[in-house]
Amino acid sequence: MSGLSGEPPDMTGQTPEVSEPTPESKVPSVAARLALWQRSGGVITPILTALIAFLIGGLVVFATTGKNPLNTYKAIFKGTGLSWLSPVSIHWHLFYPAGIHWTGWDTTSPTALNLQQTLIVVTPLILTGLAVAFAFRCGLFNIGGNGQYTVGALVAVQFGVWFAGLPGPLHVIVAMVAATLAGAVWGGIAGVLKAATGAHEVITTIMLNWIALWVGSYLVGFNGPLQDPRAISAPVTRPIADSAHLHVFWGNPLLQGLHVGFFIAIAMLFVYWILLNRTTLGYEVRAVGFNAEAARYGGISVGRNFFLAMAISGAFAGLAGSIDILGWEFNLDLTVVQTVQVGFIGIAVALLGRNSAIGIFFSALLFGALLTGTSTRNLDPSVFQPELAGNLTRIIQGLVVLFVGADLLIIYLWQARKKLRLPQRKAAEQP
Secondary structure, X not given: OHHHHOOOOOOOOOOOOOOOOOHHHHOOOHHHHHXXXXXXXXXXXXXXXXXXXXXXXXXXXXXXXXXXXHHHHHHHHHHHOHHHHOXXXXXXXXXXXXXXXXXXXXXXXXXXXXXXXXXXXXXXXXXXXXHHXXXXXXXXXXXXXXHHHHHHHHHHHHHHHOOOXXXXXXXXXXXXHHHHHHHHHHHHHHHHXXXXXXXXXXXXXXXXXXXXXXXXXXXXXXXXXOEOOOOOOOXXXXXXXXXXXXXXXXXXXXXXXXXXXXXXXXXXXXXHHHHHHHOXXXXXXXXXHHOHHHHHXXXXXXXXXXXXXXXXXXXXXXXXXXXXXXXXXXXXXXXXXXXXXXXHXXXXXXXXXXXXXXXXXXXXXXXXXXXXXXXXXXOOOOOOOHXXXXXXXXXXXXXXXXXXXXXXXXXXXXXXXXXXXXXXXXXHHOO
């Protein structure tokens, strides 16, 4: 009968006894599950991080203004246009739906227009999020997205003015490629300094941000080389040629309809994933990010990968600048150069998205919706003042960055709890 147990007999011919698994051995601990989610890029921590950020933001709304946070968030969501994606309208009574009405998809409704504006904002956030995430995968912290975006925008607007005789698609490609290369060069400077001298990329990218800002301010400002000679009283460049405009596939081009740059950003998510997971370059970048010394011992050029990672990151951000110029801005003024924040928001996008392609998409959608929903055009001032709502958006962004390491904190606290309970358990087991 020994064969029926499925275990081979021992030297005495007897089948060894197999102890029944305990419930503790069947069910992994919370810490183990969290570690598994962290390794696999799970969605639990980002969702909890966003919920905590919105909860604290709601408390700030109530404490400072006395407004109902739920009404405020509902008004913000209404302004994003995301409700257009659902063909039904649900009216809630407490915690259950009181009525469900079919609304369909009206592509010309105000809600559709709001969604177009949201996706226009989401487009550069995807790319600046990728600019931060790719460097992260190599163990680098690229906070120079603002400078790389600005350089890309400057080059795109000038190439959009030049070559006006080119056919439309070719003109767009030339301007976008030039802006992408400019961003790559700007990011690559920090990579070269890191590889050659060991200069920390945080310091160098901060300095490059300021250099881009002041160089851009000189070029676009009063009497600058790029200022429009027909607008002497305004620090703004000449508008790009019509042939350099990105095609608007949804909405009215005169009302900033959604352009094909959105699909370019989506394509870059696939490029990012393929680069990291299906190429030798991606393998080397990830190896350097895990352990630079071990990668060097294995024959990988660490300095080369530092440069390539920062250059590719800068290329993503430079492409973001070109898409905004060619898609809906069509010129560049001094105010935009000096107040742009899209590169810094990209840091929060990458952190909340856990540096994964799908995570960056949804994270960019969240922050883009916040920016659109809290704008003075979309938010009802009787519900909440749009000026204050803009600060609420920044509070939530900061909280996301603050709590993005919550998974590590939870694991640490759970392990500490188990260590504290272990002596008590041993004391209780002693007779």
